[in-house]
Amino acid sequence: MKLRRVVAQNLRRLxxxxxxxxxxxxxxxxxxxxxxxxxxxxxxxxxxxALEQISEALGVDPVVLFQDR
Incomplete structure (x- = not known):
């Protein structure tokens, strides 16, 4: 899966x-x-x-945005 899709899906889910x-x-x-x-x-x-700002706003470690689920 492309990283862009992984980030998009994780962002939406979180x-x-x-x-x-x-x-x-x-x-x-x-x-x-x-x-x-x-x-x-x-x-x-x-x-x-932007990823840093988003992860801080969500209260998660930025690495979570890159984890393929």
């Missing part, structure tokens, strides 16, 4: 598990809601900085 909308997650991470949506739809590859 966001939903936290009961957050894309907008709520984006606000917590200091990112644009459209950017979060584009990552989840595999339309955009997140930067390392």
């Amino acid at each position: 966001r939903r598990k936290s009961s957050l909308s894309q907008e709520e997650l984006a606000d917590r991470a200091g990112l644009n809601r459209n950017y979060i949506g584009m990552i989840e739809r595999e339309e955009n590859s997140p930067t390392v900085d």
Whole structure:
């Protein structure tokens, strides 16, 4: 599986598990809601900085975003 898909699926799963909308997650991470949506739809590859911000907003280790499930 491509890494972009793994990150997208993990991001969506973790966001939903936290009961957050894309907008709520984006606000917590200091990112644009459209950017979060584009990552989840595999339309955009997140930067390392964005992954760090997202993982902090979700309260998870960044490595979790890369784990193939």
